[in-house]
Every structure is written in structure tokens, then in C-alpha cells.
Amino acid sequence: MSKSTVPAELADDTVILDVRRQDEWDAGHAPTAVHIPFEELQSRLGELPATDGPIPVVCRGGGRSSRATKWLNDMGYEAVNVAGGMKAWHAEGKPMESAGGADPKVV
Known part of the structure; x- marks a missing residue:
């Protein structure tokens, strides 16, 4: 089981x-997010954001x-799942922001 947080607990x-996938990212994402699709995570570990605490990890719904998050913690990184994903982030x-300046949305 992975550790988790909710959007309300995050600044x-x-x-x-x-x-998330590229099309999901393009539709809407947090302005300070680092995008590494799940399928590419293992090969792009060097791009993980530097943080003072656990890395919050988000997808569409969790x-x-x-x-x-579980895999990162098993690999020795400190990570927490953002429960409810970008759907919860948006609802909060x-x-x-989105690619191309369209109104951001969660797809």
C-alpha cells in the first residue's frame, strides 16, 4: 500500500x-508539475523533481x-499518491494550465 495525500493538503x-499520457497532460495540468508518463517512469528517473519532502504523484483519478508511488517507494524514493488525482485537484x-492556451480540463 502506498502513502497518500489529497490536493487540499498541498500548496x-x-x-x-x-x-498521465501526453494528451491528458496537454488538456490540463498543474503549472508546477513535472510530466513523466507512467510508461516512461523507469527510464526517466533522472528527471524526478528535487523536493524537500516526498514527491506527490498524480494521474487522472489515482x-x-x-x-x-508504490514503485518509487520500493526503489528507495520518497513519494506520496495524490488521492483522487487531477479530478480531485481540479474539483479543489x-x-x-493547458497546452495551446485552451481552457484547462481533466480528460
């Missing part, structure tokens, strides 16, 4: 790891990020 400018009114 708006928290650096998070977004493990499934992929939960698996990524947290800042979002």
Missing part, C-alpha cells in the same frame, strides 16, 4: 510528478499514480 505551487480549485 498550489507544490511541485508534483504527473504520470490508479496509475498509486502504482507509480487548484491552479491548472
Whole structure:
């Protein structure tokens, strides 16, 4: 089981790891997020954000990020799953942006 947090517990400018697909990222993401799709995580570990604490990991609803969080913790990194994913982030009114300047949304 992985550790988790909820968007309300995170500051708006928290650096998070977004493990969604490119089309999901393009539609809407946290402005301070680092994008590494789940399928590429193992080969792109050197791109993980530097943080003073655990790395919050997010996907659309929490499934992929939960698996990524568990794997990262098993590999010796300190990570927490953002429960509810970007759907919860958006519902909480947290800042979002999108590629191309369209209104950000969670797909």
C-alpha cells in the first residue's frame, strides 16, 4: 500500500510528478508539475523533481499514480499518491494550465 495525500493538503505551487499520457497532460495540468508518463517512469528517473519532502504523484483519478508511488517507494524514493488525482485537484480549485492556451480540463 502506498502513502497518500489529497490536493487540499498541498500548496498550489507544490511541485508534483504527473504520470498521465501526453494528451491528458496537454488538456490540463498543474503549472508546477513535472510530466513523466507512467510508461516512461523507469527510464526517466533522472528527471524526478528535487523536493524537500516526498514527491506527490498524480494521474487522472489515482490508479496509475498509486502504482507509480508504490514503485518509487520500493526503489528507495520518497513519494506520496495524490488521492483522487487531477479530478480531485481540479474539483479543489487548484491552479491548472493547458497546452495551446485552451481552457484547462481533466480528460
